[in-house]
Amino acid sequence: MKYDSPIVVMGLMGSGKSSVARLLAAALDRSLRDSDPDLAARYGGRTAAETFVLEGADVLHERESRHLREALAQTPPPVIAAAASVIDNPADRTALGPALVVWLDAPASVLAERMRSGEHRPHFEPDLEAMLTTQRAHRGPLFAEVADLTFDVSATTPEEVVAEVIRSLDEVIRSLEQSTRHDD
Template sequence: MKKTESAEAGAAAAVVDFESRPIVLVGLMGAGKSSIGRRLASQLGLPFRDADAEIEAASNLTVAEFFEIHGEAAFREGERKVIARLLNEPRHVLATGGGAFMNKKTRALISRKGCSIWLRAELDVIYKRCMKRNNRPLLKTGNPKATLKKLMEERYPVYAEADITIDSGDGPHEIVVDKIIAALDAFKKPAATNGTAGKP
């Protein structure tokens, strides 16, 4: 009997307290990370942070200008540093750039310090949203839809490593926010033995 109680106590102690961690939205451009993130933060009474906006403020350049002047590698390194800094702040909702979660170090840091949510969307939804704004550096190609399809093929298997997956369709963002809140309420994840969080 005592052995069983001890095992149960140990399992309970291994559950990560996600109520104190930043909520990190990941996903492809056009998935709705910023707009949904703002609504989610408002609903939860939390601050909202946007990694791209933080980079723009720090560099005094738009993301497109940063890409053009310094290149993608420099942008990703700056992005990694910004996200690392933000993850040390009190709990908030953080919208990341589409490529942020592809960085292995950034992904590991988010796993240790945040709760990641992949906003998954279909190609047609992503394309429609992205074409509303012509400021996506990676889409300045002759066939942006084909570029998006290629990015989805490369990135979706990695995004799938996020703690929670929520489908972001073409409907009102409030529906997605409600789904996220319900998933957060239900979500618990055991801590891995090395101190990082594991899958549910």
């Protein structure tokens, strides 16, 4: 038996979604759908930061939502690095139902430091730590609502996250196999 659902890696900007999703896709021999490069390829090479400046947050978030839904519908199921904004959309949270959702969490100070190293991320406010503190307070309960696995990435490397996700998948598969045997 094989775990055959999408795996969605979520978290605020700077949490390491792309790194974890890339490693996880390689380890599971799955395709990778990553919001930032996928949207840049679709929309003329623009980064999320450029889309935010040129077209606004609403356009950016609508595109990120569309990306998630398209990726969730893909077969075979991919590993998806989803934009943080999708968690704000109740329909997107519902669409995550059949997926294994991995939430990468960290204190706002850690995320802000990581964001300073990447200009592809939109800075919605000049004070990154304050922005991320606000986002974390609002989005944290929403991520917790949909997350199957949660990791503090200030204390866990991407490789450790991937190893734990794979271990968890193995447990799910064993549990499904046992319940199938008991049903026979």
